[in-house]
Amino acid sequence: MTISHLSQPQLLVALNELSSHLDGQVLSNEPGKQPIDPHCWNALLKGPSGKSFIPPVPLAYVQCANRTDALMTVQFAIEHGIRIQGKGCGHHYGGACLADGGIVIDMSRMKQITVDPKTRTAIVQPGVTTEEVRKATIPHGLHFPGGHISSVGISGFILGGGNGWGVKHCGSAADNVVEFEVVVPATAGKEEECKLQRVNQSTDPELFWGLKGAGMFMGIVTEFVIQLHATPQRLPCITAVYPLSMAQKVGSFFQKVYMEAPLEIEPSLVYTGREGAPKPGANGMEYNDPAVVLSLVSFLPPEDPRVQACFDAVRHFEPHARSLPLLDSVPTYDEALSSLDVFWSWSGLSLYSYGSFVPQERLDGDFMQVLHKQAEASTSPYSMILIAAGNPRVQKPCRHPSEGQVDGQETSQSAEGVGKCLYSKESEESLAAYNYRGCVYVCPYALWSRTAGGAEVDGDEHHIAWVRNTSSAMKPWVTGCYLNEIMLDQPGQVELCYDHDDLVRIRQLKARVDPQGLLRPVH
Numbered sequence: 001m002t003i004s005h006l007s008q009p010q011l012l013v014a015l016n017e018l019s020s021h022l023d024g025q026v027l028s029n030e031p032g033k034q035p036i037d038p039h040c041w042n043a044l045l046k047g048p049s050g051k052s053f054i055p056p057v058p059l060a061y062v063q064c065a066n067r068t069d070a071l072m073t074v075q076f077a078i079e080h081g082i083r084i085q086g087k088g089c090g091h092h093y094g095g096a097c098l099a100d101g102g103i104v105i106d107m108s109r110m111k112q113i114t115v116d117p118k119t120r121t122a123i124v125q126p127g128v129t130t131e132e133v134r135k136a137t138i139p140h141g142l143h144f145p146g147g148h149i150s151s152v153g154i155s156g157f158i159l160g161g162g163n164g165w166g167v168k169h170c171g172s173a174a175d176n177v178v179e180f181e182v183v184v185p186a187t188a189g190k191e192e193e194c195k196l197q198r199v200n201q202s203t204d205p206e207l208f209w210g211l212k213g214a215g216m217f218m219g220i221v222t223e224f225v226i227q228l229h230a231t232p233q234r235l236p237c238i239t240a241v242y243p244l245s246m247a248q249k250v251g252s253f254f255q256k257v258y259m260e261a262p263l264e265i266e267p268s269l270v271y272t273g274r275e276g277a278p279k280p281g282a283n284g285m286e287y288n289d290p291a292v293v294l295s296l297v298s299f300l301p302p303e304d305p306r307v308q309a310c311f312d313a314v315r316h317f318e319p320h321a322r323s324l325p326l327l328d329s330v331p332t333y334d335e336a337l338s339s340l341d342v343f344w345s346w347s348g349l350s351l352y353s354y355g356s357f358v359p360q361e362r363l364d365g366d367f368m369q370v371l372h373k374q375a376e377a378s379t380s381p382y383s384m385i386l387i388a389a390g391n392p393r394v395q396k397p398c399r400h401p402s403e404g405q406v407d408g409q410e411t412s413q414s415a416e417g418v419g420k421c422l423y424s425k426e427s428e429e430s431l432a433a434y435n436y437r438g439c440v441y442v443c444p445y446a447l448w449s450r451t452a453g454g455a456e457v458d459g460d461e462h463h464i465a466w467v468r469n470t471s472s473a474m475k476p477w478v479t480g481c482y483l484n485e486i487m488l489d490q491p492g493q494v495e496l497c498y499d500h501d502d503l504v505r506i507r508q509l510k511a512r513v514d515p516q517g518l519l520r521p522v523h
């Protein structure tokens with residue numbers, strides 16, 4: 001961590017001075033006073049959780065009103081050698097925006113969105129949520145592959161990769177960025193030139209690559225230009241709930257569906273091991289018993305024969321073994337993509353997770369057995385293990401569907417016929433730092449309530465240990481981890497989020513754009 005030459009009281013005075021030049025305001029954590037509420041999603045970040053999880057405590061929060069506030073704060077940090085971290089909506093479970101002893105550049109109030117239906121792009125500021133982007137794009141019949149829960153901040157989501165609704169056919173959120181506006185601590189290696197710059201494939205391809213998946217290490221992003229995709233107004237959804245004892249059979253059926261379905265149909269599987277609390281199922285279905293839940297959401301319209309074929313396979317799979325009636329419906333786009341929200345929002349909700357990638361072809365019976373056993377051992381009725389769609393492989397050369405006419409022929413929105421790959425002009429290596437492709441996403445989530453009783457009463461250590469044990473059991477199958485859904489509280493976790501070559505490349509880029517190490521180190 002960078003050590004400032006000023007003492008803490010001197011820094012607080014300097015921050016007051018900074019505040020007088022900003023349109024926003026500065027909130028400082030003063031010695032001897034109750035720490036400021038970090039306004040992060042996870043209740044675990046409100047204070048230490050036993051010995052297992054100790055959240056970082058920033059010196060101050062700069063609540064930016066605009067990009068100039070963000071720029072001036074970065075200049076201040078360079079001058080005083082103080083740690084900084086950007087904040088979008090504070091949804092990272094491990095509190096990655098909380099610069100320990102440093103400044104949080106909080107852009108949650110910067111919420112403008114402008115959609116251009118002609119170019120199928122939108123300009124968004126860092127304080128917007130997945131829901132706000134969705135509401136802005138719906139009137140144009142357009143889609144951005146945002147988070148599975150409406151409140152997820154678009155900003156951190158993109159900068160860490162973004163594995164959202166529609167990832168299989170649209171690619172990750174990071175794959176769908178056209179341009180960033182960013183301030184990095186050193187522009188072209190010169191700290192005195194710290195300024196806002198537009199970064200895209202032409203202006204600075206290396207930084208453009210790095211911001212797409214390793215953005216939190218590189219700079220402070222004040223605006224995103226994102227690519228949008230045409231979407232049907234209604235999305236067919238189907239959810240089948242089976243007792244957990246069926247886990248392996250349902251698991252191998254899931255694998256078959258995952259491999260064979262068109263990219264526009266997104267399957268997911270949830271294992272829950274403890275009874276006693278309503279659990280998530282697509283379309284708002286609730287269930288209380290240990291279960292394995294198979295869901296499909298289709299971005300193809302209901303009349304498409306491929307939807308019928310896939311959904312029929314689910315309708316006919318073990319119909320008598322189901323614990324609940326099949327949920328088979330065609331909700332509106334908005335209803336479908338907000339269907340999980342209710343299960344991820346309650347007062348005191350605490351979460352500890354270990355987001356991982358498993359190559360599609362390695363999703364075998366032994367792995368399913370491990371997940372089944374671990375689900376049975378879960379420590380909270382809300383906890384679960386999720387298998388969801390991951391980032392697709394990329395085929396090159398090929399035009400992106402959003403480019404429309406190619407040589408007089410309409411390009412297809414479907415990825416069928418190109419070997420189930422994402423369309424892109426770029427190769428996999430040059431597309432994004434978020435690059436575990438051709439994998440499914442597998443994540444054990446411990447979810448429980450934080451009460452006034454404290455960590456011991458709430459069983460924090462116990463729940464955290466379950467996630468750590470589950471991640472150890474999954475290790476032989478896991479190829480890497482996901483920066484956006486890992487707690488970043490254990491040594492070596494950042495390294496797990498990139499393959500060796502990408503890690504070297506990220507560190508070289510970091511040395512160029514942040515030579516003082518003001519932003520989070522890459523380890």
Ligand SMILES: Cc1cc2nc3c(=O)[nH]c(=O)nc-3n(C[C@H](O)[C@H](O)[C@H](O)COP(=O)(O)OP(=O)(O)OC[C@H]3O[C@@H](n4cnc5c(N)ncnc54)[C@H](O)[C@@H]3O)c2cc1C
Nearest residue numbers: 086088089090091092096097126148153156157163216221
């Ligand atoms: C309920 C819930 C559901 C989720 N669902 C999904 C999901 O479906 N798919 C998925 O991929 N992830 C999901 N996530 C994880 C999510 O992607 C991350 O939490 C993401 O970081 C959220 O973005 P944010 O803007 O709120 O980030 P913050 O918590 O504000 O920040 C996260 C990191 O990004 C950096 N950062 C944020 N904004 C900026 C900026 N403008 N400039 C520089 N650095 C910045 C921060 O410094 C920090 O390191 C979910 C999280 C929650 C809580």
